[in-house]
Amino acid sequence: MRSRRRGAPHSTATVDEVPSTLTETAPRVLGVFDQIGLWGNLGVSLLGFTGAAVVLYPNGPGSSHISVIAALVAIAIGTLLGAAAIALSAIPGAQTGAPAMVLLRGLLGNRASYLPTALNIAQMIGWGTFELVTIATAAHTVLPSVPAWIWIVTAGALTTVLSLRPLGSVRLLRRYVTAAVLIALLYLFVQLLSNPLPSLTEGGWTGFSVAVDTTVAVAVSWVPMAADYARHSRSSSAAFTGAFVGYGLAQIACYALGVLALVTVAADENQIFAAFIAVPLGGLAFAVLAIREIDQSFANVYSTTVSTQNLRPTWDRRKISLVVGALTVVLALSVDIYGYASFLSLIGSVFVPLFAVLAVDYFLLSGRSTWDLTPNSPSRWLMVAPWLFGFVTYQLIYPGQVGWWAGFWGAVARAIGFVPQAWMSASLTSFLVAVVTTLAVGAYQSMRQAGSTAGND
Numbered sequence: 129m130r131s132r133r134r135g136a137p138h139s140t141a142t143v144d145e146v147p148s149t150l151t152e153t154a155p156r157v158l159g160v161f162d163q164i165g166l167w168g169n170l171g172v173s174l175l176g177f178t179g180a181a182v183v184l185y186p187n188g189p190g191s192s193h194i195s196v197i198a199a200l201v202a203i204a205i206g207t208l209l210g211a212a213a214i215a216l217s218a219i220p221g222a223q224t225g226a227p228a229m230v231l232l233r234g235l236l237g238n239r240a241s242y243l244p245t246a247l248n249i250a251q252m253i254g255w256g257t258f259e260l261v262t263i264a265t266a267a268h269t270v271l272p273s274v275p276a277w278i279w280i281v282t283a284g285a286l287t288t289v290l291s292l293r294p295l296g297s298v299r300l301l302r303r304y305v306t307a308a309v310l311i312a313l314l315y316l317f318v319q320l321l322s323n324p325l326p327s328l329t330e331g332g333w334t335g336f337s338v339a340v341d342t343t344v345a346v347a348v349s350w351v352p353m354a355a356d357y358a359r360h361s362r363s364s365s366a367a368f369t370g371a372f373v374g375y376g377l378a379q380i381a382c383y384a385l386g387v388l389a390l391v392t393v394a395a396d397e398n399q400i401f402a403a404f405i406a407v408p409l410g411g412l413a414f415a416v417l418a419i420r421e422i423d424q425s426f427a428n429v430y431s432t433t434v435s436t437q438n439l440r441p442t443w444d445r446r447k448i449s450l451v452v453g454a455l456t457v458v459l460a461l462s463v464d465i466y467g468y469a470s471f472l473s474l475i476g477s478v479f480v481p482l483f484a485v486l487a488v489d490y491f492l493l494s495g496r497s498t499w500d501l502t503p504n505s506p507s508r509w510l511m512v513a514p515w516l517f518g519f520v521t522y523q524l525i526y527p528g529q530v531g532w533w534a535g536f537w538g539a540v541a542r543a544i545g546f547v548p549q550a551w552m553s554a555s556l557t558s559f560l561v562a563v564v565t566t567l568a569v570g571a572y573q574s575m576r577q578a579g580s581t582a583g584n585d
Contacts, residue, residue: 145295146360150434150441154225154359157295163370165302166357167214169423170350171378172309174262177400180386182342186335194339195331196391202339203383209340209556210347211376214354215368217483220490221355222367226501228355228431229438234499235486237507244482245438248352251475252435253456254468255349256428259421260284260460266418269401270411280460283422288453290426291433292446295360301423309420312413313381319407320385323392334550341526341553347379348555349476351483353431429453441503470529477528480555481518484562485511493570510569518562526554 144157158166173179183202184193194202220231229248232241264279290297358367386400393403404414433448459465489511490496500506525548527537541548 145293146445148444148446150227150230150437150445155295156225156360156362158298158357158360158366158370159362160366160370162298162302163357163361163366164374165306166298166423167371167374168306168378169301169309169374169420170427171211171375172313172382172417172420173379173424174266174401174417174421175258175424176346176379176382177386177389177404179342179346180383181390181398181400183339183383184387184390186338186342192334193331194333194335196326196328196387198331198333198336199339199387200384202336203343203380203387206340206343207347207376207379207383210344210350211372211379213348213483214350214375215372216487216491217351218354218358218361218367218371219364220486220496221358222361222364223496224499224501225359226355227359227434227438228352229435230501231355231486231490231499232482233438233501233503233505234494234496235489235508235511237509238503238505240507240509240512242439244352244478245435247475247478248435249432251472252353252428252432253452253459254465254472254475256287256425256432256452256456257459257463257465258472259425259428260287260456261465263418263421263425264460266401266414266421269405270415270418277461281457283425284453284457284460286422287425287429287456288450290422291429291449291453294357294426294430297423297426298357298360305420305423308416312416313385315413316385316404316407316410317381317388319410320388320392320403326391337551337553341555343379343383344553344555345473345476345480347375348480348483350375352479353427356431356434425456429456474528474530474533477522477526477554477558478519480522481558481562482515484518484559485515485566488563488566489570493566493573510573511566514562514565514569517565518558521561522554522558524548525552525557 144155146154180199180203181189184196184199185191186194193199217228220226221228224231229241229245232244235241236244260280260283263283264276267279267283268274268276290300354371358364358371361367361370389400389403393406394400401414404417405411407413429449429452432452433445436448436452437443437445490499523533523537524541524546527534
């Protein structure tokens with residue numbers, strides 16, 4: 129009989145669905161194709177289509193665009209790097225059976241894990257709200273006679289239903305939705321490619337690093353929830369393959385389709401949805417993609433639920449999901465969520481260096497055998513230092529678009545004489561800084577342990 133890993137909860141779970149509390153063992157029922165279907169659907173996003181405009185115009189609306197070749201290369205590099213981060217962050221979840229925020233108990237300690245957990249809950253609720261508004265906007269574009277609020281309520285209700293049976297929803301995506309999405313994407317590619325293409329090299333490579341960073345950041349935004357699903361994987365290899373292949377191929381296709389729409393049919397970067405609908409039967413294909421967007425809001429609601437359970441392990445996830453689902457609907461109906469997009473991106477920047485620290489400590493330093501995932505896990509304050517160094521690095525290079533925050537970090541950069549260069553990627557540089565400083569902390573701990581052992585001898 130396989131021994132229970134340290135910190136793993138006792139088993140009272142059913143065999144085919146997520147248990148109601150975090151004190152029960154997660155069932156291992158998802159195969160590699162289930163996870164390719166899940167991550168493939170998450171990699172296709174209506175926000176990804178509009179994000180293609182940021183890749184093509186990395187210096188902002190109205191500026192000169194980079195070449196189509198440069199945009200496609202940036203999409204490929206950024207997506208593969210981001211997909212690799214998602215896939216690596218899925219492995220600890222598959223090996224321990226713990227969701228993402230519970231894994232942070234092993235890295236930071238139970239109480240210290242509350243801060244990133246709270247930030248993750250805030251960003252997941254925000255992105256869940258954002259998705260409902262995006263779905264409503266897309267659906268209203270296809271059927272303008274139906275008020276947007278009806279689409280918000282309908283999408284919110286479906287999102288909540290899916291989150292009540294998350295593993296069943298993942299299998300549903302794999303069996304039915306994935307095929308429809310593939311057909312819709314292929315159809316739109318064929319229709320858009322029938323239009324004359326501009327020169328693929330016109331525009332140059334200025335802004336290429338920003339374009340790469342954009343696609344990396346979008347992919348890495350899924351890192352804080354990868355283990356939430358990988359903990360139900362039958363193996364760590366299936367979790368890695370499903371995330372890397374599914375998400376990587378899907379985001380590349382999604383962004384490439386957005387770039388293609390921009391350079392062939394769309395009048396400007398704000399007309400991508402209209403460009404899809406303008407092609408023959410494009411409205412039907414786009415409707416498939418709009419309905420499929422519900423899997424994005426479902427993922428955000430479910431991850432909010434299991435993140436909340438890191439704070440309260442005995443709370444029933446179904447009740448949490450009902451509350452979170454209702455909250456996203458209320459926010460989508462009453463709040464201008466687009467005005468908060470910059471805040472959501474700022475919160476997301478917290479998790480790039482945090483993942484780097486987790487990966488180095490889990491795979492190279494401490495290892496899963498010594499990680500304490502129990503509610504009594506002691507604080508590991510030294511691991512906060514590399515996370516903080518990485519976060520500061522990110523902000524010095526790209527502090528985002530929140531006025532007062534960007535102004536503060538601009539003043540800090542001037543005070544220390546730091547000038548971010550055009551080739552610097554905030555995501556990649558902060559990741560590397562966090563990796564190096566985590567290795568330094570590990571070396572310091574080893575030296576201190578060796579000195580203590582020698583003193584006892």
